[in-house]
Amino acid sequence: MAVFGYAGRRAFGLRFPKKPCPGSGFGQPQGSFPKQTRVQIFLPIADIPVNIFLILAMGAAVGFVSGMFGIGGGFLMTPLLIFIGVTPAVAVASVASHIAASSFSGAIFYWRRRAIDPLLAVVLLSGGVIGTALGVETFTLMRALGQLDLMIALSYVVLLTAVGGLMFWEGVRAILRARRGIPATMRRPGSHGWIHGLPLKIRFKRSKIYLSVIPVIVVGIIIGFIGAVMGIGGGFILVPIMIYLLRVPTSTVIGTSMVLTLVTMVFATLLHAVTNHLVDAVLALILMVGGVTGAQFGARFGQKIRGEHLRLLLGLLILSVGIRFAIELGIKPDDLFTIRETGGAG
């Protein structure tokens, strides 16, 4: 227990860096920001001044976590940006390009190790691109209705608490099994689900699986959609789905999911830039530089931790972000009113 108690505290240390946090996390950054004597830069699209080292540190911290767990880290980055006063809309749009960068360096890494299944990636992508387009469309619609912030917060609560809870529970059970000396049986042989009865089966050679393309495309659409709406790569949902539902072997699962993340996030960046003009390139660049650096160290650190512990930690992390959002929704905001410019400015 002491092992993940220590690591857990580490993870939480990364999760909540000390930062100037303006009262309300949501809505427009209306308050005056504390003037800092350190290096301030102005984010052109987010329209707020920020400390460049704070953003770099956030990028590195999230990059570390993402490298450790082999995920994009968008589900941590987007909330962190929202908490420091970036509007949810800009956060979601800018993080997309940040994830594109980190998943590209990840994808190169796995490609060299031949840990990517190209055919599986292509089938996933055909769904992913459709899902992303639908996601950006929904994003634009909700923004016009003034419910975008709510939608982002609600999707975080629902998705993160559900996935985080499941992973946490799964991790606890795996550890308990290991303690009692029962061998961990992730794959129950012979228990082929309904998914394996679907038509249009293809043999995915590198993954050594024989699977229908229908569930793969559907998974791609879902991941692409929530990725564009929530500003996450979706790796933390995609990887479990691929392992437990599609029975993709662990040797190719992370590399292949990274390819999907990469392409959907590049596509999401483009669409967000064209339709909503919300991608903050300056913010994204700082995040990227911090993120890719942190990810390298995280990946090395992650290899030293056992799989069950890693899952438990990740589950805990995801769950806590979800709960944070849930609490935020229930607390009476400092200001019930918000203003947004809808155009006409010179």
Next chain:
Amino acid sequence: MTVRAALATLCLALVLGAAGATRPAQAERLIVSVSNQRVTVTPNYSGGELVLFGSVEKDATTPADRSEYDLVVTVSGPPADMVTRRKERKFGIWINTDYRQFLKVPTYLALFANRPFDAIASPEVQRRQQLGLNNVLLTQRVGPDYADVVPNDAFRSAFVRLRSERGLYREATSAVTFLTPTLFRTGIPLPAEVPIGKYDIEIKLFSAGNLVTQTETSFEIVKVGFEQFVATSARRDGLIYGLVTAFMALMTGWMASIVFRKD
């Protein structure tokens, strides 16, 4: 010919008379100048102040007993449409429910005077001349109608309050100082996040509760620098901007994989 000439003279006299008739109240003239007609704002701009100078020029028709003047300066930034939303508790969570649209309202609004508006003019004149944040016209769309509402309307006051918190709306009734009985100055504070565009300044001179004369001037705020370039290109060329950003992301990722390649 003489009849015609007489008629022409009469017409001219009438026209001149009519033109003259609108003027006799204007016994004073306002001469004003802003310290900077064109303000350049750089990304690390942390706010500043413009100065407006002016003097009241009297002429022969000025009543001899008129010596006490009051001055109200209204600075309004480029207009924009804005939406104010109100959160309400529904199903245990706080969500945006009701909203109001503000149409073509100034993004920056500052009202300065030499003494409280109540001392300058009667409530009726204050309303008519839009003196003070409570009396400035902020057009809202209320269903199919366009109208301003009472100053204590929840949405209007929240709107003014939020803009004021950001330093974009302000009212100062001691900001205008008379250096001599006819020479005045006032500072126009501009916060860091001042919107870019053309700013109109309206200067109104009051005496004994009545508007004597008014004049207008303007200045412009221009943002320069890399950040402004980014913001402008994001809005104008979304596709190119997106492509560049995506390319930048791929390059960063690729560089990282080279720099950190150890195997």
